[in-house]
Amino acid sequence: MKTRITEMLGIEKPIVQAAMGWIARAPLASAFSNAGGMGIIETSSGELEIIRGEILKMRELTDKPFGVNVAQAFVRDPDIVRFIIDQGIRFVTTSAGDPQRYTATLKEAGLTVFHVVPSLSGALRAVEAGVDGLIVEGGEGGGFKNPKDVASMVLVPQVCEAVDVPVVAAGGIMDGKTMAAAFALGAEGVLMGTRILSSAESPVHQNWKDAIIGADSSDTVFLNRRGPGPALRALRTERTERLQAEGTENIFGEFADTKTVYFEGDLEAGIALTGQVAGRIKSVRPVAEILAETMDEFEVAVQRLSGFAGG
Template sequence: MQNRITQLFNIQYPIIQAGMVWCSGWRLASAVSNAGGLGLIGAGSMSADLLREHIQKCITATSKPFGVNLPLLYAHIDQHIQVLLDEKVKIVFTSAGNPATYTARLKEAGITVVHVVSSTKFALKAQQAGVDAIVAEGFEAGGHNGREETTTLCLIPSVADAVSIPVIAAGGIASGRAMLAAFALGAEGVQVGSAFAVSEESSAHHIFKQRVVEALEGETILTLKQLTPVRLIKNNFYEQIKKAETNGASAEDLKNIVSKGRSKKGIFEGDLNEGELEIGQVSAQLKAVKPAASVITDIWEEFEQARKNIF
């Protein structure tokens, strides 16, 4: 398939791996890129030096295009930006912040910039800031999320109708059928998180991966709306958050609970009780840990078959 997304990134399949904290290192990004998708290194859980190391290792591991996902909410963002410029990264996905702050600087360096949004309002702002494409992410997604709780089914057509640049659908996509639905709604590519979070090359702990593939429908919930909304598997940590919110906890109180390295504890170290287990609703559809290349192949083959079945 050739469309604006495959041409923009020079990739075979319009399938992008999400840049997820504690999951998306150079091994996963290079595996996805080598399989024909677009792999992303997740900078959110990395220091500037560690990000530089992962970029250099990814360059060695693949000759295909790859990018870096850069959450804009962290204090050391300027150091990360400098690393991207020093290492001549070609593709950057920004999220969790104002795209107007860094897009022009990145574009001046010849970088293709994509911004992640959860509403049409912010999609228009991202387009105005000069990004090359938009990831429209429904609230089914794991990780940082939109307070509006707009579903992917509602968000994608609204954003696609509002902007002229390509739209990548995210949130609840882990199959070819979901990809075909996203294309029918106006997307030209999909960003897949949860399925790659539990792939063999993901740097997440094997205990976390196993918990995700065992997750049932209804076991995740969107929480922490006073801070930055995040979707979690319900566990003891979530119960602490729920109790604090019920008792009228302030944003500062919630920060104190979350700031104890909870996402690292849950995703990277495999603490299923006290860790922050970030994952999407689609986890209930994931049944096995498999190679990243198989994730892409399975999605693409099902996409093609579903398209033939419908048309």
Template sequence: MSITQLLGIKYPIFQGGMAQIAVSPLVGAVSNAGGLGIIGSGGFTADRLRDEIRKVKASTDKPFAVNLMLMMNNIPELIEVIIEEGVKIVTTGAGTPAPYMTTLKEHGIIVIPVVPSVKIAKKMEALGVDAIVAEGTEAGGHVGETTTMALLPQVASAVSIPVIGAGGIADGRGIAAAFALGAQGVQVGTRFLATVECPTHENFKQAVINADDTSTTVTGRSLGGPVRSIKNSMIAEFLRLENEKASREELEKLSLGSLRRAVFEGDTDTGSVMAGQICGMVNKITTVEEMITTMFEEAQETLGKLGHLQLGPLSVVGA
């Protein structure tokens, strides 16, 4: 069964569960446009999650999901809300869903973890998850070490469940490449930041548009939680302190509340503008619907061109 059939969506595209950003205006728009909108529940109370779920339900009758950051202490309460509100798709990150699998599957919930390695992908398949998002280090926010180009085909070869490619995808060529590497779909985050429906401050959107291919860097490797963001004065200071072996407390004090400052206050100098390396290709603000339909039109066009590509003495099937 394809990922679109499994989830009941038109286009095989997930919107990343970005904390503070992936809320009802964006999530509902993505689902209405034929993708899978995903509520980012990072930092949510149970009441806040319930409120967001109900807002999304009011804005769309299409499937949507909730992303769970499993490092949070209130995951059991959030899962209770998910079950009570009838959400049928969950993506997970920052930990293993193992303690919750029985409960989730008893209620018919599709579970799709985001993984950074083949080893973890195999563990997730053995656990009984329904699909996997293989996310490369090019992505914005919390990242692993392996690039999408290297990770995706290895994960696709290692498991028999559907694989979704993520990290460094912002146009139709990226979608076509992900499918060529073994994916059944893609997850996109950074490109959604520059949409009309994305509920971030205009300064945040402009920072993504102004960025180029060298504008991001990774902080937090010494803490065991690497995060990719656009460079600014706060990021530079964080890297300086990290290089000087500053304490976890000192580093966390510097970055405390930085994502909220960027997202809601538009502070792109001392705030954390989480975005992926592909932000250099994000150069204008569009609606979510325009973004998704354009990307898949480009993907189809790209695949059509590849069908006539000559590879030395061989030719691609369909030439």
């Protein structure tokens, strides 16, 4: 399969892995790249010396393309761009901030840059900054969000109609059906977050994976819509239901002991970022199976739609 995304990134399948803090490291990202997609290493944890080691591990675990994400709201090291360039990275996704901040410097060093956007205005600003592509993320996705959230069904075609750069659709994507829908809306690739969070290679505790598998599509909450700080979508728990009802003056402080949530399975110890698509995930599967099945289902969905057109 060839799209501008596969050609630009040198990958077999136009599927990108979400850059989840503490989670998107070498074991998960290499599995994704080896399966033909674009594996991404996170930096939002701020643990750059550990990240340096993860990048080295990536090169031991895969000879396929991979990238690094820079979540600007979490950058602690002012030299993070130099850090990424020095590691020999060729593809970067930037998010949670102004695309004007790093794009020019990264592109001058020869890197390909995609920026994550939650709105049309954000997309236009990123294109003006010179990005090579966009990751357009609807409000149904997990993680940090624009308080004025727009669903992927509306946002993706709105952006695709307004820009010439290739678009990766994110938010609600987990299989071939949703990938085909994204392509019908104008995207040339998709990003998976919650589906990969619950994969066999994901390092998070089984309690979180089980909560995703047992969830309905209404079992997430949209927090901090009125600020201060960003909004976010997370798994519904007693803690997050309280935050939804009462609000908070410091949403970042409410994450508390993140590693306890992620790796020890105490989902009340902080906030477990999760998308609405959890309601459709019914099993823990290896990444390679998820991506292969997605491509097979995509082809079936496209053929089915072609049959309607032919009729």
